[in-house]
Amino acid sequence: RINGSFGVALLLIGVLLGSVEDLVLFAAVALISILLHEAAHVSVMRRYGGTDAHIVLQAVGGLAVSADRIRPRRARVGVYLAGSVATFVLLGLPALLVAARWDDAPASVEAALTYVVWLNVWLAGFCLLPVLPNDGGRVLYEVLGVAVPEVTAARAAAAISAVVALLVGGSVCVVLLAGDPFARGFTAEQAVGSLLLLYLAVTLLVYAAVNVTALTNSGTADVAHDIERAFLALCDGDLDLAEDIVRHSRAQDADLLRRGYVMEILAWVALTRGDRARATRVFARVPTQMAHR
Numbered sequence: 001r002i003n004g005s006f007g008v009a010l011l012l013i014g015v016l017l018g019s020v021e022d023l024v025l026f027a028a029v030a031l032i033s034i035l036l037h038e039a040a041h042v043s044v045m046r047r048y049g050g051t052d053a054h055i056v057l058q059a060v061g062g063l064a065v066s067a068d069r070i071r072p073r074r075a076r077v078g079v080y081l082a083g084s085v086a087t088f089v090l091l092g093l094p095a096l097l098v099a100a101r102w103d104d105a106p107a108s109v110e111a112a113l114t115y116v117v118w119l120n121v122w123l124a125g126f127c128l129l130p131v132l133p134n135d136g137g138r139v140l141y142e143v144l145g146v147a148v149p150e151v152t153a154a155r156a157a158a159a160i161s162a163v164v165a166l167l168v169g170g171s172v173c174v175v176l177l178a179g180d181p182f183a184r185g186f187t188a189e190q191a192v193g194s195l196l197l198l199y200l201a202v203t204l205l206v207y208a209a210v211n212v213t214a215l216t217n218s219g220t221a222d223v224a225h226d227i228e229r230a231f232l233a234l235c236d237g238d239l240d241l242a243e244d245i246v247r248h249s250r251a252q253d254a255d256l257l258r259r260g261y262v263m264e265i266l267a268w269v270a271l272t273r274g275d276r277a278r279a280t281r282v283f284a285r286v287p288t289q290m291a292h293r
Helices: 004-017 020-047 073-101 107-127 135-147 150-179 188-216 220-235 239-247 256-272 276-283
Strands: 054-058 061-065
Touching: 020 054, 020 061, 020 073, 020 107, 073 107, 073 135, 107 188, 135 150, 150 188, 150 239, 220 239, 220 256, 239 256, 256 276
Parallel strands: none
Antiparallel strands: 054 061
């Protein structure tokens, strides 16, 4: 599936490159690289039961989407790693080796190799940075989730993501400002490199802001998010995760309605496990206003 913003992004890059030939070359490399990256994600999703897994192309690249939550945890880690590993091994590394040994390559081939390296080595590395919502950030969250409760893992991952995004994004900004990347006389390959660096810097700073916002949000909004995640886990049959999320949520900060939802989820977890006595006790703690709604 192709979003119209994908074509707009390619058109803008073509304007910056300055020629139709460079645009076609870059577009071909970008399309192949993105499709391979996302196809690797989709392949692993389907391997672990992801239904209707498909690729969506948009301005910022591509997305691999599945109708189901992938389980178990190691399968999700495999999904997140598959894209960057596939593009680096199948495209990025071979392009690096060829470029290092082909000194007198034609200009078009040299440009194509440069684009392949940028998109499948440097951007693959960017995707694996431990920054949410990048693939690397999602791997970080899953790894932390092995050692600590899911809610704690989410907050820790957001904190680490914000720090890493600020450090790397700020460093890229310094490089761009020091090198005057948009000075006249740059080749098309250098222009693409500078454009991708600018994209990385802006994206990382936006990710830093998003993660800082996630950390500073508390109270009702935080509990509402926890309730939503716990409900989805309950629907997926992941009772341990559902119970873990609501027990570690900030229920004491929530209003009466949301505290009631927390108790209901705990009661349904107990009932699903066959513990009717516990479910009855928990249901008895649901606020009276909710019990009669």
